[in-house]
Amino acid sequence: MGKRTLCIICGGQSAEHEVSLQSARNVIAAVDRSCFLPVLVGIGKNGDWHLYEPDSFLRNADDPETICLTEPGPAVALTSKAGEALLVHQDRGAAPIAVDVAFPVLHGTFGEDGAIQGLLKMAHLPYVGCDLPSSANCMDKDIAKSLLDANGIRVAxxxxxxxxxxxxxxxxxxxxxxxxxxxxxxxxxxxxxxxxxxxxxxxxxxxxxxxxxxxxxxxxxxGISGREIEVAVLGNRSPEASVPGEVIPKDAFYSYAAKYVDEDGAILVAPAQLGGELTERVREEAIRGFRALGCAGMARVDFFVTETGDIILNELNTIPGFTRISMYPRLWQLTDLTYPQLVERLIDLALERYAEETSLLTDYQPDG
Missing domain, CATH: 3.30.1490.20 (ATP-grasp fold, A domain)
Structure with a gap:
């Protein structure tokens, strides 16, 4: 079997554009080139889609405040023909690129709210991470709280x-x-x-x-007075939870700068020192939250754990950070997966879910 074409999508019209670029850089570095041919689509802040060279798509790559895309390559659009996903050049003289699977590394608006997931599904393209409904539910903190509460999971x-x-x-x-x-x-x-x-x-x-x-x-x-605990969840029908990690912010809370700009903005303790019984409870609650919101593929589940051992679920992130200091890949490295193994597992889960979805009927012929 030849290499599969993996389309990594990053950037986007979001306040988290720069974070997405950092994450994409690390995902690309972890792709097994013996199995996958990476194709990179960068979405500019104006919403335009362009191809970029996967190994040279960034300027100021080591500065999280000024990181940006290089000069864009050909403009492309995503479409589908005969059930095959294609990246079509706006220059009609260029051949379309057939894509086997997508890895959206788009944080925030248009990335975690179900927008890109709906587009990828309509293009018949398997993709890493949660589907449209679960992405939208997790993105809206109001809706997520309601669903978690209805499933007996404590929220603020x-x-x-x-x-x-x-x-x-x-x-x-x-x-x-x-x-x-x-x-x-x-x-x-x-x-x-x-x-x-x-x-x-x-x-x-x-x-x-x-x-x-x-x-x-x-x-x-x-406000909840408690330790900030994060768990990485991975899987479809049978999700698994990583060892928990703890975030100890330097300032009043774990801000954008502390997450992505200032490496000294928080202390990241992994694995978190919770004790065996509390560790297992947190991992179980992470899986319960993942299932309650219909997640698949991956999510990072964030909690507060109080001095009395109460566990309050704060939020689920359906496309967690993959930056150099991000907790999601770090927790899996501490559990049992290297970065390349994690990326490969996520792609396998995407293909597994797509196979299940495409086995369902999409039309209805009434009897008689």
Whole structure:
């Protein structure tokens, strides 16, 4: 059997564009070139799709603040013909590129919200990670909380604010109900973009205003005093959980800068020192959360663990970071998978799920 063509997609129109480029660099480095031929699609901040050389697609690759795509190659679009996914050049004289499987490394908007997943599915292209519904459910913190709570999984209490109903909300009433401190979050962003920690009533309204710069729906969430624990989950029907890791932020919370810019912004302890019984409980809750939201392929599940041993699920990230300091690949390396083995396993899971999905009927012929 010849090499499969693996399309890695990165960049995108998201506040997490630069993070995506860092992640893609590491995924490409881990691809087994004896099994896969990598093809790289970079999506610019303007939304244009272009081909790039997988081994030379970045400028300022070692600076997370100024990292960017190089000069773009040919413009391409994704389509399908006779059930085969194709990257079609806008220059009609160039032959289309047949693609066997995709690895979307798009964080945040258009990457983790189900948008790219829907496009890939319509192009009949197997892809790494969660499907459209589970991606959308995990991306929306309001919906995710509701589904987790319905499945008996503890989450932090929160008030949900919509931009078109702000006239009716009372900052004082929110503080009276949830107490202080509070965390204000855009409902559908990741990597701590737009998040503020609020420690007084006077800080709440400005924090909400800032969050609304990034989303039309905002969560005001109670502050949880506890250790920040992360678990990597991998699998489809029978998901597995990694050893837990712990994030100890240097500042008030685990900010965007601490995650991706400042290597000293947080201490990452892996494996987390939780003790055997609590470690197993956290791993079990990670798998429960993964299943409750219908996830497949991969997710990083983030928790708070209190001094009394209570486990509160914070969020699930369906395309976790694959940067040099990211927890997801690190936890699997500590469990039993090298970086290349992890990438290969994710691709295998994508193909496995696609085979199951394509076995389903897509039309209906009524009897008679």
């Amino acid at each position: 209490r929160a008030h949900v604010l919509a931009r078109d109903s702000l006239a009716a909300w009372s900052p004082a009433a929110v503080v009276a109900d949830l107490g202080l401190p509070l965390f204000v979050k855009p409902a559908r962003l990741g990597s701590s973009v737009g998040i503020s920690k609020v420690e007084s009533l006077s800080e709440l309204e400005p924090a909400v205003t800032e969050a609304f710069l990034f989303d039309t729906k905002v969560l005001v969430e109670e």
